[in-house]
Amino acid sequence: MTSETLTDSTDKILQTACARAGLDPAGATVLNRSENVIYRLSGAVVARISRPGQNAAALREVEVARWLESEGIGAVRVLPNLDQPIVVDERAVTFWRELPPHRHGTPTEVATVLRKLHSLPPPTDFDLGTLDPFVRLDKRIESATTLSSDDHEWLREHLAELKDRWTQVPAGHPWCVVHGDAWVGNVVATDAGDVVLLDLERTSFGPPEWDTVHTAIKYKTLEQITTAEYQSFCDVYGSDVTAWEGYELLRDLREFRMTTMAAQTAVHIPADRAQADHRIACLRGKLGPRPWSGWRAVPGKQG
Template identity: 35%
Template sequence: MASEFTEDVARGVLAEACAATGLNAGGAELLRLGSNAVFRLASAPVIVRIAQDPSAAEEMKRGAAVARWLASEDYPATRLVPGLAQPAVVGGRVVTYWESAQDRVEYVRLDELGDLLKRLHWLDEPESLGLSYYDPFSRVAGGLAALTEVSEDEREFLEQRAARLQKDLARVDFVLPFGAIHGDANVGNAIRHRDGHAILIDLDSFALGHREWDLVLTSLYYERFGWHTKAEYESFVYHYGFELRNWPGYEVLADIRELMMTLWLGTRTSGDPRLVGEFRRRLDALCTDGSRRDWQPF
């Protein structure tokens, strides 16, 4: 379905979804087209998210339930539009409606992300959420199965790397508590509300897991990719209160997230030369243990 999920397809679903709820899709701005198409409506302070995967109903249902729980805890996170049955299925796609928190895209500082995660990790999640256990290798397996533009040797390399990392993970001793995690925590999923405070967004990956998983992307972005400055990263560590890179399991988690990022991109190239080029760059770096400093965020 990835190759069929174009902006035109997403806008068709958006028009139908808005018509069904009394909203106006005219002039909607496409903010992102990836695992979800994310639109900001021009006619109302509403964000509409449309899942690329038609079978994502359970994931989106979980995200909506998490949003309601965080609202009940007065936790600073994205909020559902009230009064609508969510998630909805429109045109065979899964749709959710969220309050628009800002008028232009502005991400938070890393110290604010550290505060958000520290506060999140203090919460006690209710059993009624029905969160599943965080399993990175289910995503790795799905990514491997969906890859098409790789040679047999490249596929074998990726499969062997995944198998080795799975064994390495089984030997990791986690030191932070186990509980609810965002599952994809990074500065791209934390934005500034129009009133000035930081909020967490994209709640679909919430799961039960060790809190180290919510720290590894920020550490990886700084240490291997150079996407954060030293001062920014140190502010994150100070505000959260834990330096993941001093923990022996860091390299394993970082290697797993690198593999997940590469596979995710490899299943979404759709002939786009930019995405194809970035996927080949990442794959080459993994195969040769080359530098990651030229990796680009998507």
């Protein structure tokens, strides 16, 4: 392994998991260090190390990937013929096929793959679970030690308000299989033209609007895509989530998740501290109404 890139206990976890899997960790490099730690190994293999206590979630992600492959949906593929996850020191390690050269998906490509995903009947041989829009939010807030006490208190109060609003979410399209974190960084297009879903840990049964609202935020909240791009997204998917009466609730939830993600990464990545503060200031109305500028992706994640 390259010691300059492996800076915490995950290097030992990776070594142990590779030994159990019959893989060679020599030369491993860190691709991303966020909620999960991701390494590239030789042989076009990617290893993913979860947070402690996420064994069930890692198993479900493996099951989802295998199921999507059987359904012909473009998604990351687990390394075959390997019993996964491998648990080391309460952290689940999974191994995946590395993607070929690729780029972020366009809004139209996101709409195409979401329409296919949302049309699938739920799997019958494992429990997909139900969407939880509040997963880990309380822990993110409590662990965000770079924030002021005033911002901490506001985040806690706003979370309670969002939970109350969620109990009254309006009816929309029928619930279905959802990706759970369908921003453009989690939908990529390979040089061969394949559109591939990444990061399947939030895949569950829930409202399809949860998947489409992120592209609407890119358009209406952040102005990061054009009117033509958003219209193409809606035309291909078949509906416009902003016309639904529950849009503002899901928008607020997704923006809150995006903000707490930045607050979480800021603890270990000083460059993200200004981003976390900026997002909170936007949510608190200190920088005027939407659209807001200045939002950038924190390492590999949006919410």
